[in-house]
Amino acid sequence: MSWGLGWKRPSEIFRLSLSYGTEDYGEDLNRSSTSSSGTSSSSASASASASVSASPLSPSQDQEIGFRIDLDWTAGEDEDQVVLRLQSQLMVALPMPQDCVSVELKSGEERGTVGVEMKVVKRRDSLRGIILSKSGSGPQNDGLGVLTRLLKSNLATGRVGDGVGxxxxxxxxxxxxxxxxxxxxSVLPAKVIRLPLLEKLYLDYNRLSVLPPELGELKHLTVLSVDYxxxxxxxxxxRQCVGLVELSLEHNKLVRPLLDFRAMSExxxxxxxxxxxEFLPEILPLHNLCHLSLANIRIVANENLRSVNVQIEMENTSYFGTSKxxxxxxxSLIFRFSSCHHPLLASALAKIMxxxxxxxxxxxxxxxxxxLISMISSDNRHVVW
Structure with a gap:
């Protein structure tokens, strides 16, 4: 007896969302495990060819309207063919450059004078945000092959560009x-993140065990999120990312993270x-720190620590057993060294005590x-309580 199998494994569908003019076109870019499952149902018909759609992002009366282009493809397709198709569809979807007035101020030949030069130029909103998401089951493809090839291309010429690295x-x-x-x-290729103006990088809900050292080359990076x-x-x-404002590494396997915060004053x-x-990295150099989570504690404060909220997670049993x-x-973390001298932790301790x-x-x-006794000699009013 033989059985005819009419069941087919659902295909993985990838969506590449490109935001022009502004990067803010979604509220939950990285804070939800379902961020990749929100691909619209219309994408399900994209197995044979990529689909493309464009939508405005802000009111039409705004000079920089901003718009988004969504490109879809299915796992299993030949990546080179997908890239060629996406390139052509992207070029078709991009609006024509609009006439804009460019004003340039120059110092005049005579001292104390200023010259004004005005000209009409063709301009289009620049690409600001890239979101790659996936829907469907199976870990066999991560979509980075297509993205990497796209990043190397110059759409106007079709040739590989001479960008950073x-x-x-x-x-x-x-x-x-x-x-x-x-x-x-499971691996983050360095060539994917070599974007010279990159400010925000979200890598949540993956299986990364290490990050590439090339992260240090991102001189404009302000947000790095690698949760879960x-x-x-x-x-x-x-430590070379001195402009970091937010670093989120929740729910990982970090035991002794070598984090040097001395240059991260922001x-x-x-x-x-x-x-x-097992120990907390030295956080005393972080004078602007107002948000901290570790062990099973979340601490949130406003500017100047006028209000400090402490939240204790009771459901996370990995941090305390019946005998603890x-x-x-x-x-154990904050008293092992001098971390408790940080004003944010000291203010949180005042509430906890x-x-x-x-x-x-x-x-x-x-x-x-x-x-605690050594904290008495501190000059900071938030440390002495």
Missing amino acids: SSCGEHWRTVTLLSLCSLGL NLLVSVPVEL LQILRLFGNPL HKLSAFF QDQGNRAVVGKDENAVRQ
């Missing part, structure tokens, strides 16, 4: 946001929640008591 065509050089969430990535991965280390080159948000940390106090892991049970636990820890 010879990895970026002219059309793609203006990208400031890149989201590669929920793609099943398998990171066991962080590249030391990350960092305001540091998320390490859900990692089996709910804040044991947190206390309002509970008699918490005070009793800290009072039994000799190292914690020693650190």
